[in-house]
Amino acid sequence: MSKKLDTNSLNEEFYQISPKILESFSKFRIPLDLYLFKEKIASLEPFYKRDSRLQEEQRKDILERASQGLLFVSRNDHSIYTKHISKQLDLILIDKHLTPLEIVSILKMAIPEKIAEFYEQPVKPVWEELQESVIVLLKYLQEDPHRIKGLIKNLFKQNNDLIKTTYNAGILGLAITLESKQDIKEKDLKHIALGLFTYDLGLYRIPKFIREKTANLTPEEQQKIINHPISGAKLMRKLDIREETLLNCHLEHHECFDGSGYPRKLKGQDISLSGKICSLAHFAAELITKNLTPHELLATLSKKSQKFAPKFYNTLLNIITNIWLK
Structure with missing residues (x-):
């Protein structure tokens, strides 16, 4: 399990995405780019390209990394993200990074x-x-x-x-x-x-x-x-x-x-x-x-x-x- 991440410096451009939010998207395609936090270099790197087909193992890996607090989405994708959450409004009570x-x-x-x-x-x-x-x-x-x-x-x-x-x-x-x-x-x-x-x-x-x-x-x-x-x-x-x-x-x-x-x-x-x-x-x-x-x-x-x-x-x-x- 990764150590707790201080995300204050990332909040202006990115925010963490929770497993519950990810699970609410289509099972094998996510309409957002995902970024992985690399602890050794303390920076984000591209991890998943939006709408790419996911295999079951890849999906499990994404959910696991999200549960560790290591996956982020860009605030540039805010309109896609918010439109999705507006269709499942209870997600605003779950996602503490909004x-x-x-x-x-x-x-x-x-x-x-x-x-x-x-x-x-x-x-x-x-x-x-x-x-x-x-x-x-x-x-x-x-x-x-x-x-x-x-x-x-x-x-x-x-x-x-x-x-x-x-x-x-x-x-x-x-x-x-x-x-x-x-x-x-x-x-x-x-x-x-x-x-x-x-x-x-x-x-x-x-x-x-x-x-x-x-x-x-x-x-x-x-x-x-x-x-x-x-x-x-x-x-x-x-x-x-x-x-x-x-x-x-x-x-x-x-x-x-x-x-x-x-x-x-x-x-x-x-x-x-x-x-x-x-x-x-x-x-x-x-x-x-x-x-x-x-x-x-x-x-x-x-x-x-x-x-x-x-x-x-x-x-x-x-x-x-x-x-x-x-």
Whole structure:
């Protein structure tokens, strides 16, 4: 067994690859160049050329060397590596050599992709894949709640896209939820997270030409827009999803604390806890996709403060101030 390797000097250009990551690739072809650390000369040398056919013995040798911490991949292959991990997201919990920014880019690729697949095809197998990805994200944040800062700093901007707005709202809503954890039961955390990353299903299912109209909607089209929270909840129930905490994100993401929202014009404490979080996260996410500066974002939020539950509203202001203005 090789002695433990100090990789600090290599981290800028290369990072170690673990056996579990290697095992997740195709069995006899790896789409990355691999480099072997030679201890005597303390440097890396090419060891495996990407997509070369492996024999069983070669594969075993590669896995053994990886278990000794001697195999590296180039950060130039980051896009290939991250795309692979985004398809098996639980690998971010295994690979300790990924930088925080690399993990953010993987999550920013993987979660919207799963949201888009589910919005396009809201069926059980696709739902289960999205659910698995959101649970991985939750585990990643529960290991270190401060990791949410990196995700918030890298939200989507300048993009009026429903999928990306949902992702932004999911991250902001999770930040509010984790910051307010003393008010939230542990068993509800997963369902709030799943609601936050699926809440606009009903709107997505409305034809795009209606969604993108800014005026002259017919009465029928207007009714579809107003009722989309209820339509989304119905679609979720068809998947046998009954958790109210999750469904309320769908039903109440347009309800307002002052009673001015829709579709049911709920007010104050009639709005559920998850509905309060989701309506605020959704509103802030839409502002962020308009590429407002942090100061403009805070100013716009302050003008609408009466529409949101004061406690969560103040929590979001603190999050924005601490992450973007300090």
